[in-house]
Amino acid sequence: MTAQPPSPRTVAGWILRRPTALSEAEELQLKNVLAHCPELGALTRHVRSFAVMLTERQGERLPEWLDAVRQDDLPSLHSLATGIDRDRDAVTAGLTLPWNSGVVEGHVNRIKMLKRQMFGRAGFALLRKHVLLYS
Numbered sequence: 001m002t003a004q005p006p007s008p009r010t011v012a013g014w015i016l017r018r019p020t021a022l023s024e025a026e027e028l029q030l031k032n033v034l035a036h037c038p039e040l041g042a043l044t045r046h047v048r049s050f051a052v053m054l055t056e057r058q059g060e061r062l063p064e065w066l067d068a069v070r071q072d073d074l075p076s077l078h079s080l081a082t083g084i085d086r087d088r089d090a091v092t093a094g095l096t097l098p099w100n101s102g103v104v105e106g107h108v109n110r111i112k113m114l115k116r117q118m119f120g121r122a123g124f125a126l127l128r129k130h131v132l133l134y135s
Helices: 008-016 024-036 038-055 059-071 075-086 088-096 102-118 124-133
Strands: none
Touching: 008 024, 008 038, 024 038, 038 059, 059 075, 059 088, 075 088, 102 124
C-alpha cells in the first residue's frame, strides 16, 4: 500500500514555515515532494528568500530577488514581481525601514467597525460624534 500524498495546504504550510520550525518528519516529506516537482523547489527558494528579506529588513536585495524570480518559469510569481515593480520604491522602503502604519491601521479598522455597527441607525453627524467621543 502506498502512502497518501500530503494535501496542497499541508505542503504550503511547510513551505511558509521557517525551516527550523519543521519536524524531521515534515522536513523529510517536504524534501520528497520537492524532489518530485522542480517548480515547487524553485517556488520554495523564492518564498524563503523573500521571507528572510522581510524579517531581516534587507530591502536592498529586492532587485536581485526580482531578477531571480523572472528567470524561473513561475507565472504566478511573475505577476507578483510585476505588481512589486509598479511601486518598487514603496516596497523597498517597507522591506527596509523600521517604521510601519500598524497603529493607524488599527484605528481605521476600529472606525470601520463602528460604521458597520451604526449602519442604518443614524447619519454621518452621529457617527462623527461617536468616533470623536469614544476614541
